[in-house]
Amino acid sequence: MKTENRFQQNVQNFGRFLSGMVMPNIGAFIAWGLITAFFIPTGWIPNESFGSLVGPMIKFLLPLLIGYTGGKIVAGTRGGVLGAIATMGIIVGADIPMFIGAMIMGPLGGYLIKKLDEIFEGKIPAGFEMLVNNFSAGIVGALLAIIAYQAIGPVVLGLNNILKAGVEAIVNAGLLPLTSLFIEPGKILFLNNAINHGVLGPxxxxxxxxxxxxxxxxxxxxxxxxxxxxxxxxxxxxxxxxxxxxxxxxxxxxxxxxxxxxxxxxxxxxxxxxxxxxxxxxxxxxxxxxxxxxxxxxxxxxxxxxxxxxxxxxxxxxxxxxxxxxxxxxxxxxxxxxxxxxxxxxxxxxxxxxxxxxKGKQKKQISENSPKYNISDIDKIVFACDAGMGSSAMGATTLRKRLKKEGFDIKVLHKAIEDIPSDAKIIVTHKKLTERARNKVPQAEHYSINNFMDSSEFDQLIERLKQ
Structure with missing residues (x-):
């Protein structure tokens, strides 16, 4: 049973990681979709000039955003830059939109620069930090772009062609409706974002x-x-x-x-x-x-x-x-x-x-914090989840109503974990995400809950504010 739960948790974590590269950039995808829907020759308002945006956006902008986000998840802004450089190499080496390649090269770029920084940590002479940091990123990025262009790109392109052939075979055989046998139960197991943004979207x-x-x-x-x-x-x-x-x-x-x-x-x-x-x-x-x-x-x-x-x-x-x-x-x-x-x-x-x-949560609501801030210092409470949408948005609305009912005038925000403001005093997350949020903003008070929609989940937090 433990092995089964661990496997389920690993699948969900992998799915969250894939969707975490795409969901922060959904606005860009929607922008591209709207431009496509309106201005291509078969669109609502055909326009050759505006329609010329479609190709560059799908080939360059969207994969680069995914690659940058994947690198940033692994190693912050520096990792994001390396992820984007590595993704550029794989984009130029292919004739199709390289979303799968971006999902590989982005995290890889972030991982490599993170490991390199760990090697150099504490060994750089004073005054040379910026020089070493900039040139190490530049050298690693250049090598990654070349390797992606020459070696990784063709492999990903081959895998993409195999996947495309398999999908076409399913469609041609009239078996596409049977995908619901996997998709619908997968949604109930909270693999919806992984299925949608990690597989079907590309x-x-x-x-x-x-x-x-x-x-x-x-x-x-x-x-x-x-x-x-x-x-x-x-x-x-x-x-x-x-x-x-x-x-x-x-x-x-x-x-x-x-x-x-x-x-x-x-x-x-x-x-x-x-x-x-x-x-x-x-x-x-x-x-x-x-x-x-x-x-x-x-x-x-x-x-x-x-x-x-x-x-x-x-x-x-x-x-x-x-x-x-x-x-x-x-x-x-x-x-x-x-x-x-x-x-x-x-x-x-x-x-x-x-x-x-x-979703990998336990029933017990926990907080490992004793109050660190006075009520007068708390100007906002941040709900955080993988993408800053969906469950955290609902939770923010639920808490906002509860605070108003209790007489508190505190702003409630919903954010992706990577976008939590550094000055946040109180952060609320699902239990499984609390450790990530704590690593992001260690000085804040962190509260873990199970159900963002259940007002009773916030009793502990309300009592803490009343103190």
């Missing part, structure tokens, strides 16, 4: 470069299956579960935070069949009617899907979402109507705890 962007749109952007982000689950609970459950469903629907479908429906599936694990059925039917519909998006919609809100839909594609995208929601609703209804214990409030609470366990 494949989709490459396809957009060739066809102008891609179905890969719809495989994981489709809100239909989760919507069907929540609608079924709203229609056929009782008590707390029924009352909480409408709010969850708004957060999931319009806000794009899919994690909100995961506890409702885990409440009755048999409902994974409903989301799989919804996913398969949705992908089949997308494929049948030629649906596709121009970039990853993030978060997976219906509004984001519509914004990333090319001209003439709204009907096919909406139809796929509706079909997947209806199928998921019908299958889920069968199991929910047969239940005799859905009204039990403890059932939902237990499911939420299982969600946290899947």
């Amino acid at each position: 494949l989709g962007i490459q396809e957009v470069n060739e066809l102008g749109k891609s179905i890969f952007f719809l495989l994981e982000t489709n809100p239909g299956p989760g919507l069907g689950i929540l609608l079924a609970y709203w229609a056929f459950s009782k008590g707390t579960v029924k009352q909480s469903s409408p709010g969850a629907i708004i957060i999931h479908f319009f806000g794009g935070i899919h994690e909100i429906y995961f506890p409702y599936v885990l409440m009755k694990p048999i409902l994974v069949l409903a989301v799989i059925a919804g996913g398969i039917s949705g992908v089949f519909t997308f494929n049948l009617f030629g649906a596709g998006l121009v970039a990853t919609p993030s978060p997976g809100s219906i509004f984001a899907l519509m914004a990333m839909t090319p001209r003439g594609g709204w009907f096919s995208v909406l139809l796929g979402v509706v079909v997947s929601a209806v199928v998921s609703f019908l299958v889920a209804s069968i199991f929910i109507k047969k239940s005799d214990d859905i009204e039990d409030e403890e059932e939902l609470r237990s499911a939420k705890e299982r969600v946290q366990n899947l």
